Amino acid sequence: MTVEDLYHGISEIQPKYLEEADTYKARKPARWKKWAAAACICVCFGSAVPVLAAGDNKIAYELLYMISPSAAQKLKPVRISCEDNGIKMEVAAANIEGHKATILVSMQDVKGNRLDETADLFDSYSIHTPYDQRGGCFFAGYDEETATATFMLEIEQMNEVLIPGDKITFSVGEILVGKKHSDLKLETIDLVELPVINNFKANPDISGYGGMDLDSLEEDKIRLMEPDEESAVVLEKGVALTGYGILDNELHVQVRYADILETDNHGRIYLKNENGEAVYDQYSVSFRDEDGRDNYQEYIFPIPADGLDSYEMWGEFWTCSNGPIKGNWQVTFPLTD
Structure with missing residues (x-):
């Protein structure tokens, strides 16, 4: 999940975000991973959605504003989702700038109360674009009322720039909760x-x-x-x-x-x-x-x-x-x- 803090193969949320927050609590370091371009069989597709279209996702944005107001202001709605095992995953919003992409993803338990403020994607996530890239996933916050955990993804293309028509596929296989x-x-x-x-x-x-x-x-x-x-x-x-x-x-x-x-x-x-x-x-x-x-x-x-x-x-x-x-x-x- 930049060479994240090479320190243990993991690093804290980037300083530019922490400097903007009034307060924050200690978070698990997020591992940075590198992927080669690969074909993916997608279980859930969305129609072409303008990344810069108008829209709203109040809970996700409020959680992100607590960490990085500037990042939240740049993100624009995407609103594409899928559901499995009673948990809905939604790509809420995204922003693309040159080689870098920032994506806001939420996980909501629609059938129970299994998620909490310790939710972690457990390194089971994958990010695929048409080009080689590296990316990281950072916990953004948890909303108890809606049982929704929100994560911010950051992708950096190694050699190519994402252009209109390119697709991003994001997948998750496991969610870990109850961490100490x-x-x-x-x-x-x-x-x-x-x-x-x-x-x-x-x-x-x-x-x-x-x-x-x-x-x-x-x-x-x-x-x-x-x-x-x-x-x-x-x-x-x-x-x-x-x-x-x-x-x-x-x-x-x-x-x-x-x-x-x-x-x-x-x-x-x-x-x-x-x-x-x-x-x-x-x-x-x-x-x-x-x-x-x-x-x-x-x-x-x-x-x-x-x-x-x-x-x-x-x-x-x-x-x-x-x-x-x-x-x-x-x-x-x-x-x-």
Whole structure:
């Protein structure tokens, strides 16, 4: 979901929007993804709708105005929808400017009350245009009265500009709700008495990298801890500390995120210096367990053991104990002048 915050393969809502908001609450970082142009079988089509036509979608616009008044003012109605599993998905509005497209999408539970303010599209969404592009999805808000969650999509074409007649297809397969966000001091880790790491994971199934300085990562020299499950400490439901210590004069901290394919459990480990300022890892490396269900993430900080006594260790986590709401939501809308 720009290289979003390469930090964990995820990033917060863009600063230009946060600066416009009077207040905002912490939101789950949104992953940015890249797609190649591909043909899609569309389950729901709309007739040619002028993106700049007049119209109204009051709830969606009010939610977006809370995040970005300037973005809301530029969006114009599209109003194309489809429904599956009792949930209606509507492309409410869009704006196209050169290589960039902004789209407002709402998900409404028309048969129950399954959605809430934690609704997340769980990386199950896809964006298709005639050209290669990358895009991200950001939670915009939730309206309890109508059981409607609204999301803002941003698409950036890699080489070509969208023109009238081009079509955008947006699809979603899962919606995750009941998520919990926590940010807590990790009292378990004693930064004064740190063990030396000498037990390493053999042939880890590496699933990804992240961090503030990926250029410093030498993949052929990576050594990761063997998870210590017997001494694992539960930090949050679905999150456990499975190891920490000093390796090559750097601090390593390893966390297990359980059942990620059903819960999207994830997070980050960071330090706070004596001024209360956050200090993030230089890079992190992830690997899966044998079943591919749990994900281990090891965070590396280039701070020697004798320089850590003035720091605190913190963890920020996004967890969920519910399984996703599954469906097949897909709409295609063409662009006109």
